[in-house]
Amino acid sequence: MKIAVLGTGSVGRIIAARLAELGHTVAMGTRDPQATLARTTADAMGNPPFAGWAHENQDISVASFADAAEGAEFVINATNGAASLEVLGQAGAENLAGKVILDIANPLDFSNGMPPTLFVKDTDSLGEQIQRAFPEARVVKSLNTLNAGLMARPATLADPGTVFVSGDDSDAKNTVAGLLKDFGHQDVIDLGDITTARGTEMLLPVWLRLWGALGTPEFNFKIVR
């Protein structure tokens, strides 16, 4: 597939590289490609400059959010949650219409210190906000419940655990589930419509505490039944 990955942080990089490895044609979307490639210092999250990564991944193109989305059949939102609606707006509703948006972002609010809280929860979710803002897109929430390395390579764990999909469009969820299985995910649970994203986004608070308690982000939730 022709896939646009919006966001050049660690999640975007890891997902994009894995997709390219699996044979997909991948474009990374960023606000200003020239500025992103010219940056020589780590970004706000501590990721090394993008240019070095891009040099090692020359099969992955770099474009504006709009150009990346326009050329893609499938769009992945790998931006941080607070920026997601604005970034998707830059990608352009016309470039998202009819396409699957795999939404990986979480509505984390760092303004009150650590651990972050959620800026939307319980009676709404970021997944729903995106679906409402882009009603012609087919939003599927998934992969927001584990760290980037395990999203892309779950078999790093002896038991990879479970991932979830939430969305209103069954075909879109099937497309995402197929991609998840290509990544190595064996247990994909369809939770239901996009409102069920409230459930998986609200997993983040316990995920964050587990990271603290276990001393590593290399774990996943598994639903035993």
Place this chain on the structure above:
Amino acid sequence: MKIAVLGTGSVGRIIAARLAELGHTVAMGTRDPQATLARTTADAMGNPPFAGWAHENQDISVASFADAAEGAEFVINATNGAASLEVLGQAGAENLAGKVILDIANPLDFSNGMPPTLFVKDTDSLGEQIQRAFPEARVVKSLNTLNAGLMARPATLADPGTVFVSGDDSDAKNTVAGLLKDFGHQDVIDLGDITTARGTEMLLPVWLRLWGALGTPEFNFKIVR
């Protein structure tokens, strides 16, 4: 141990019976023991009248919240979350001081229909509210992430999964963890202080959606790592 189980609903009944089976001396606390025993119809949650259950469990005594707590070394809050603070107030701060309160309740708000939302979340939790209201008690949040049958008999599942403890007092958490292991729980993760109850209480929304998606409440979270 001498244990008081506050609440005569399905969670209280299942936990009390399991504790008695394990050799503990159990008192069920209820608002008005005579009224509870005189009831001949199902309660608001559809549980059959308590008297029949009490007749089959004559080794378990029934007392007021205050009398049950006063006579116990260890207190379990198995009331519904919306009633918990008021019930613990009836049990009496003086009867809870110095004792472990194992808080199983979730802050579910059914006032907006199904699925319920949480009446406290993210920046506070029911576990913390209880600890603040009864500062001399030693509150441990646990078992609120799975259904009552599996709380008491996790080995019903081929893989029982994980349970969590949150609390400010290490000795209290160790006491609870010992009880959990007696129930059959093999993987108990100490998340940290009582604020980490925010994480496990916020698991409820995805638990409720999983119940819907799987068609059964007979499942648990396991942390694979």
